Amino acid sequence: MNNLPTISHLQIVPDEYRKAPNAQDVATLIEIKNLSLNIDQQAIFSNISIPIYSKHINVLIGPSGCGKSSLLNAIIRLTDFTKDAHLQGEILVANKNILNPNCNLIELRKKVAMIFQKPTPFPMSIYKNFEIPLKEHGVKNKIDIAAKMQSALKSVGLWKEVKDRLNKNALSLSGGQQQRLCIARALTLAPAALLLDEPCSALDPISSQIIEELLLELKQKYTILVVTHNLSQAKRIADYVAFMWYVNQCGRLVEHNEAAIIFNKPSNPLTSAYVQGVTG
Amino acid sequence: MPPRCIDNLFLRFIQLVSLVSIVSLLFIIFFLVKESYLIVQEKPILTVFTDPAWHPLDGQFLLLPMMVGSLLIMLGAMLIALPIGLLTAILCRYYAPRWFATIIQRLMEVFAGIPAVVYGFWGVMVIVPAIAAWQAPGTSLLAGILVLTFIVTPGVTIISYHNLSQVNQTLLHSAIALGLSRYNIIRHIIFPEVKHGLITATTLQSGRAIGETLAVLMVCGNVVQLPGSVFEPIRTLTSNIALEMAYAMDTHRSALFLSGLLLLLIVLVLAFIAESMQKPKAESQ
Amino acid sequence: MKTQWRLFFIALLLVGIGIGMGVAACSNPSNENHQTLSADTSNALAGKLIITGSSTIAPVTTELARLFESRFPATKIDVQTGGSSRGISDVRRSIADIGMVSRKLKNSEQEFQGHLFATDGISIIVHQSKSIENITTQQVRDIFQGKIRHWQQLTGDASPLTVIHKAEGRSTLEVFLNYFALKNPQIKADIIIGDNEQAIKLVANNPNAIAYVSIGAAEYAIMQGSTIKLLTLNGIVASTDNLLHERFPLRRELNFISRNDNNPLKKAFLDFTTSIDAQPIIKEFGFAPTLH
Ligand SMILES: Nc1ncnc2c1ncn2[C@@H]1O[C@H](COP(=O)(O)OP(=O)(O)OP(=O)(O)O)[C@@H](O)[C@H]1O
Ligand SMILES: [Mg+2]
Numbered sequence: 001m002n003n004l005p006t007i008s009h010l011q012i013v014p015d016e017y018r019k020a021p022n023a024q025d026v027a028t029l030i031e032i033k034n035l036s037l038n039i040d041q042q043a044i045f046s047n048i049s050i051p052i053y054s055k056h057i058n059v060l061i062g063p064s065g066c067g068k069s070s071l072l073n074a075i076i077r078l079t080d081f082t083k084d085a086h087l088q089g090e091i092l093v094a095n096k097n098i099l100n101p102n103c104n105l106i107e108l109r110k111k112v113a114m115i116f117q118k119p120t121p122f123p124m125s126i127y128k129n130f131e132i133p134l135k136e137h138g139v140k141n142k143i144d145i146a147a148k149m150q151s152a153l154k155s156v157g158l159w160k161e162v163k164d165r166l167n168k169n170a171l172s173l174s175g176g177q178q179q180r181l182c183i184a185r186a187l188t189l190a191p192a193a194l195l196l197d198e199p200c201s202a203l204d205p206i207s208s209q210i211i212e213e214l215l216l217e218l219k220q221k222y223t224i225l226v227v228t229h230n231l232s233q234a235k236r237i238a239d240y241v242a243f244m245w246y247v248n249q250c251g252r253l254v255e256h257n258e259a260a261i262i263f264n265k266p267s268n269p270l271t272s273a274y275v276q277g278v279t280g
Numbered sequence: 281m282p283p284r285c286i287d288n289l290f291l292r293f294i295q296l297v298s299l300v301s302i303v304s305l306l307f308i309i310f311f312l313v314k315e316s317y318l319i320v321q322e323k324p325i326l327t328v329f330t331d332p333a334w335h336p337l338d339g340q341f342l343l344l345p346m347m348v349g350s351l352l353i354m355l356g357a358m359l360i361a362l363p364i365g366l367l368t369a370i371l372c373r374y375y376a377p378r379w380f381a382t383i384i385q386r387l388m389e390v391f392a393g394i395p396a397v398v399y400g401f402w403g404v405m406v407i408v409p410a411i412a413a414w415q416a417p418g419t420s421l422l423a424g425i426l427v428l429t430f431i432v433t434p435g436v437t438i439i440s441y442h443n444l445s446q447v448n449q450t451l452l453h454s455a456i457a458l459g460l461s462r463y464n465i466i467r468h469i470i471f472p473e474v475k476h477g478l479i480t481a482t483t484l485q486s487g488r489a490i491g492e493t494l495a496v497l498m499v500c501g502n503v504v505q506l507p508g509s510v511f512e513p514i515r516t517l518t519s520n521i522a523l524e525m526a527y528a529m530d531t532h533r534s535a536l537f538l539s540g541l542l543l544l545l546i547v548l549v550l551a552f553i554a555e556s557m558q559k560p561k562a563e564s565q
Numbered sequence: 566m567k568t569q570w571r572l573f574f575i576a577l578l579l580v581g582i583g584i585g586m587g588v589a590a591c592s593n594p595s596n597e598n599h600q601t602l603s604a605d606t607s608n609a610l611a612g613k614l615i616i617t618g619s620s621t622i623a624p625v626t627t628e629l630a631r632l633f634e635s636r637f638p639a640t641k642i643d644v645q646t647g648g649s650s651r652g653i654s655d656v657r658r659s660i661a662d663i664g665m666v667s668r669k670l671k672n673s674e675q676e677f678q679g680h681l682f683a684t685d686g687i688s689i690i691v692h693q694s695k696s697i698e699n700i701t702t703q704q705v706r707d708i709f710q711g712k713i714r715h716w717q718q719l720t721g722d723a724s725p726l727t728v729i730h731k732a733e734g735r736s737t738l739e740v741f742l743n744y745f746a747l748k749n750p751q752i753k754a755d756i757i758i759g760d761n762e763q764a765i766k767l768v769a770n771n772p773n774a775i776a777y778v779s780i781g782a783a784e785y786a787i788m789q790g791s792t793i794k795l796l797t798l799n800g801i802v803a804s805t806d807n808l809l810h811e812r813f814p815l816r817r818e819l820n821f822i823s824r825n826d827n828n829p830l831k832k833a834f835l836d837f838t839t840s841i842d843a844q845p846i847i848k849e850f851g852f853a854p855t856l857h
Contacts, residue, residue, distance in 0.1 A: 010518075073453075076457055078456060081452075081453070083378070083454065089303065095450075097397070106382070106461070107461045109457055109458065109459035109460075110459045113455075113457065115456040116450055116453065116454055116457075118450055120450050120451050120454035122451070122455070122468065122469060123451075123472065123473075124468075128468075130466050132460070132464065133458040133460060136459065136460050136461060136464050137459065139559075146555055174559070182454070185458070186457075186458070189458065189459065206561075245393075283754055289732060311731075333750065334733075335733065335749055336734075337731055337734065337748055337749070338749070338750065404766055404767065404770055405770055408767075408769060408770065408771070409770050412727070412771055412773070416724070416725045416727055416755075416773060417725075417727035417755040417756060417771070417774070418771060419727075419756045419767070438735070497758075497759070498763065501755060501756040501757065502732065502756065502757035502758065503754055503755065503756065503757050504757075513756060513757075515757070521757075521758065522760075523732035523757070523759045524732050524733055525733050526593075526620070526624075526734075528734050528761075529646075529647065529648065529734075532733070532734060552791070
């Protein structure tokens with residue numbers, strides 16, 4: 001970390017939206033184009049353009065405070081709940097701009113699920129954790145609810161561990177189990193994309209490994225965007241990486257490309273310093 | 281002075297303060313018991329339920345209608361104030377635009393600070409004539425309930441709002457991220473989180489409601505009777521004390537102290553009920 | 566557990582403090598052993614007076630005593646209640662220097678020196694808008710016993726009567742019941758209140774109400790613009806003036822009684838209660854001060 005180039009040397013890539021050279025044919029589910037966020041007149045990030053490739057693991061890295069979580073929040077419009085937050089630019093989800101004022105937010109959040117850094121099971125029984133969102137989205141039948149819950153819990157490898165305690169409070173599970181429960185809960189709504197904000201940072205290495213393996217499996221069916229500080233984890237799971245940095249307190253995109261290129265021969269010296277500084 | 285020493289002193293100070301509050305509480309109870317002893321000595325305690333009427337100067341000490349009156353206006357006021365306060369808080373916290381929420385919040389703070397007697401005057405000037413135009417004489421159980429509602433609603437709103445602000449933000453965000461509607465978020469996520477805070481609010485405000493004296497005395501009519509409808513006048517235990525203590529002597533005076541003791545007992549029972557409602561959470565965690 | 570106890574105690578304390586304050590404000594001073602009077606005759610006024618008796622007179626006496634004590638800092642005046650009869654017996658047994666008696670002295674009490682310092686008169690009041698000026702003894706008896714429930718029977722107005730009565734133990738209540746030869750359990754009231762002001766406020770805001778209050782308090786309220794009016798009783802105008810000249814019947818005397826002796830402090834205090842300085846205080850309590 002010692003010999004990072006100073007900000008004045010920074011050559012940040014052009015702001016316009018473009019795909020990675022070797023991924024021109026890969027489909028994108030989400031396209032972030034020239035996106036800026038201001039909170040109370042203060043720029044949090046500006047001019048971010050990133051393609052999120054379908055059925056791949058897209059990883060977002062960058063120092064603390066550069067706006068990664070804010071970017072994820074923007075994709076499902078959680079920023080609406082922050083006082084005086086203003087988004088500019090475009091976020092296309094399946095070719096529709098979700099910043100459009102008449103965008104159906106419930107539909108958006110059904111299509112794009114989000115998992116938070118701290119596991120967030122509802123403080124009630126495991127079963128209820130599934131019942132409430134399913135009922136909200138029209139699954140009223142108990143048998144259907146149970147079936148959907150079971151298949152989701154199986155796909156995160158939690159079914160065996162919890163099948164005898166479905167009526168126990170979800171908070172009684174371990175941290176890793178809670179995080180998988182949250183992923184399963186999100187999966188029951190059949191989303192197209194999963195956004196995960198540092199999903200392993202509150203977990204022990206073994207739980208982290210289970211989640212990593214889970215993500216690698218889930219990318220067969222889902223588009224995944226993960227924020228992580230753990231670069232070795234990023235190396236293990238990423239297909240594409242976007243690297244953010246901040247200039248004058250404001251988050252900027254430095255580089256985005258295939259994972260192999262970002263980790264082995266990035267075009268920006270700042271990227272290479274960051275990637276090596278942390279790994280080396 | 282070494283920090284440990286300061287810490288110690290502070291601890292002693294806190295212990296002293298809590299001791300003082302407990303002792304003064306016991307002192308008040310002792311005082312009430314002592315002063316009501318005279319009446320208990322002369323008549324069996326159950327006469328407060330069985331005497332034909334409240335004519336203390338003629339040796340009749342029926343307190344039952346006043347106990348009922350106290351409980352009725354408290355329950356009535358809380359039944360109205362709780363939903364209004366909670367809904368106002370929810371409206372301000374989750375639905376209303378910021379400027380509107382701020383105005384309501386400031387207003388509630390102002391209303392909470394107005395002395396109860398002002399509400400009493402307002403009740404005499406506005407509520408009582410309004411009810412009288414509909415059902416004479418106006419001074420009634422209903423007037424008492426309405427005035428008390430105005431007295432306790434700001435407190436309920438403020439405490440509810442405060443509780444809502446303390447709901448875990450990530451939990452809330454994850455509920456939003458699951459595409460839950462506001463109604464379901466409030467019902468399934470927020471309400472369970474704030475329930476215990478609401479019980480606290482209810483207990484405190486109920487204590488205030490049942491202890492409220494002057495405002496109630498001004499609008500309730502104070503006729504000692506079991507009300508046949510909300511339009512009939514009632515007398516509360518507190519009003520009874522305030523109305524008659526100044527000129528009461530001997531057994532009359534002692535019976536008034538007994539009213540106070542009964543009030544204390546009612547509040548004790550309410551506090552125990554509130555406490556037992558809180559318990560399940562304490563055990564589950 | 567901790568928070569619940571704290572909550573519990575807060576609730577308890579709130580009520581406890583409320584009751585405690587109410588009681589403290591209302592309770593009578595306790596019985597003290599009487600100390601012999603030691604008036605310093607040679608110099609300015611000094612010493613202690615004990616006054617006991619009528620609870621109607623006690624509040625105004627306390628207020629008068631406070632002003633008197635501030636004029637003569639070496640004096641101490643102790644006022645205790647317990648009813649007119651206690652005032653008489655205390656003076657008879659020399660336990661008190663002055664007795665407060667809220668009625669005319671009986672023949673058997675001529676051994677004492679009476680000092681009539683004020684008169685308490687009671688008037689029937691209604692709202693200004695009512696087309697009624699006079700009321701008879703029989704009408705009042707009927708109204709307060711629930712035999713007349715409607716203005717129809719008095720003025721022809723099509724509205725129900727709201728009868729306002731006083732709480733047990735109040736002095737006006739006693740005089741009222743005595744004069745109209747009623748017993749409290751016979752009364753059928755719609756509203757029961759404590760003090761005159763409250764009755765006045767209710768009548769001012771309720772055109773259908775009828776109440777009885779101290780004449781002094783009613784006159785004061787009308788001066789302040791209150792929308793009430795005093796009814797003549799059997800044709801006699803209820804006014805402080807008629808009270809002073811003993812023309813208005815629904816009244817009672819407020820007396821101080823004492824033994825015939827030459828205690829200068831006692832004499833100074835009694836004179837003070839009928840001086841110009843005492844009048845505003847007496848009027849404040851709704852009584853008509855005696856002019857000497
Ligand atoms: N509600 C808010 N109000 C004001 N500023 C905010 C708010 N939320 C975030 N910020 C600011 O936005 C910037 C980016 O925050 P964000 O949480 O997105 O960073 P991050 O990259 O996720 O950091 P970390 O890696 O530590 O999670 C920070 O400077 C933060 O202080
Ligand atoms: Mg973050």
